[in-house]
Amino acid sequence: MGAITIEYKTLSLSQQVLERQRAHATAIQQYLAANADIGDSTGALLSLFDPLSQAAIAVAGEAAGILGSIELAAAASVGDTARDFADSDGKVGDSFSKLIARLGASAPDGGYPDLGGPTLGSAGSSAPSDYGSVDSNIIEKAEGTIDNLTGSAGTAAEMIARLGSLGAPTAVAELTDASSYLVAPQAPENPVQDLRWSAGALLGGIDWVAEKFIGFSILDRCVFHPLAGDWQGIYRGCEAWAHAGDAAKAIAQNHAGLVASTPTTWEGMSGNSFRGAMTAVAGGALGLSEAYAYASAMIKTLSTVCKLACTGIGMALKWIANTLLEMAAEAATPVVGWAVGAFNGYKQIQGVITKVKLVYTILETIASAIEDFAEAKTSILDKLGLLEDLLSGIGKSAAA
Numbered sequence: 001m002g003a004i005t006i007e008y009k010t011l012s013l014s015q016q017v018l019e020r021q022r023a024h025a026t027a028i029q030q031y032l033a034a035n036a037d038i039g040d041s042t043g044a045l046l047s048l049f050d051p052l053s054q055a056a057i058a059v060a061g062e063a064a065g066i067l068g069s070i071e072l073a074a075a076a077s078v079g080d081t082a083r084d085f086a087d088s089d090g091k092v093g094d095s096f097s098k099l100i101a102r103l104g105a106s107a108p109d110g111g112y113p114d115l116g117g118p119t120l121g122s123a124g125s126s127a128p129s130d131y132g133s134v135d136s137n138i139i140e141k142a143e144g145t146i147d148n149l150t151g152s153a154g155t156a157a158e159m160i161a162r163l164g165s166l167g168a169p170t171a172v173a174e175l176t177d178a179s180s181y182l183v184a185p186q187a188p189e190n191p192v193q194d195l196r197w198s199a200g201a202l203l204g205g206i207d208w209v210a211e212k213f214i215g216f217s218i219l220d221r222c223v224f225h226p227l228a229g230d231w232q233g234i235y236r237g238c239e240a241w242a243h244a245g246d247a248a249k250a251i252a253q254n255h256a257g258l259v260a261s262t263p264t265t266w267e268g269m270s271g272n273s274f275r276g277a278m279t280a281v282a283g284g285a286l287g288l289s290e291a292y293a294y295a296s297a298m299i300k301t302l303s304t305v306c307k308l309a310c311t312g313i314g315m316a317l318k319w320i321a322n323t324l325l326e327m328a329a330e331a332a333t334p335v336v337g338w339a340v341g342a343f344n345g346y347k348q349i350q351g352v353i354t355k356v357k358l359v360y361t362i363l364e365t366i367a368s369a370i371e372d373f374a375e376a377k378t379s380i381l382d383k384l385g386l387l388e389d390l391l392s393g394i395g396k397s398a399a400a
Helices: 008-035 044-102 138-150 156-166 191-203 207-213 218-224 232-261 268-331 337-344 346-372 374-399
Strands: none
Touching (some): 008 232, 156 232, 207 218, 218 268
16 A cells, blocks of 8 residues: 555645535536526527527536536545544544553643644636627637636646646645636627618518518518527527636636645545546536537527628618519509509519528528537537546545
């Protein structure tokens, strides 16, 4: 059996760091439920996205909850370890005190180690003051902040190595406040709402022409029915997923910090087991961060498709509006106006129908981007399985 060297201060501070990570994981779970939901899903396209979004949020919240359970189990395990060591040290001290007393010497009070320990200080860093603001690039700013300490680490081992090369802290500490990244998501633009307003202004007075000659409302078919609802929820959701990913990455960083800061103060099998477990949890949190970032990227793609779609639809609606105005002018001719308009406008009607079909095609690209979001749920499910395995492993270790 290898020698065991331990400082109870290390155990106490490590336990407090883990308890804070549990609070961060719980905060992520609550944050996603409150901010990633798209809300109003009354439109045809949003009602297609809503069940996919709800499913992804549910899985993501479950994953964050399991991460919190892992933190709780790990903190309890560290506390149990401290008590076991303290009990062993106390019993050894009592034995030596009794032996010295039998020899006639003045026996010192053996006593048991104090497990109270020092109070963990504030986190070493947090999200920048302008993190998540409308004027900042959310994802790039977040990566720049956390990577100041972790580099471009893609694995827990790389993250730990990066921290070690910067000089591990002399005492156990929380490197960054993960919850500070859970800021309210902003939605600086709403191109769909802009399109609805402009389409209403553009076609509101002449949409009746389309109903007369084509048999349906352009505004209803191309804008109001498919694009109803709160599309700003898409942009808010994109940022919410990104913020949750940054928070999970910060949790991974804090676990890497625990590994990097304990080698000289906690040696032997127990310390090595602790560092191995913390490395595994750091990897799990980092994987969860990547899954959240993937969900954000998928929604960002959807938002980009929406922007481009709105531009294309807007151009088509302008052409349709001009054509309808021409048809209305022809139809305004007294007595034979409608007949002349219908005869001369055949080519124009076919043009309008072609443009409507183009709008349908553009709307289908949005629907395809929405369907692709289902991949984000699969990615999160993969990470969920890993976290479940970690929780099971930590539970078995604690029981042993």
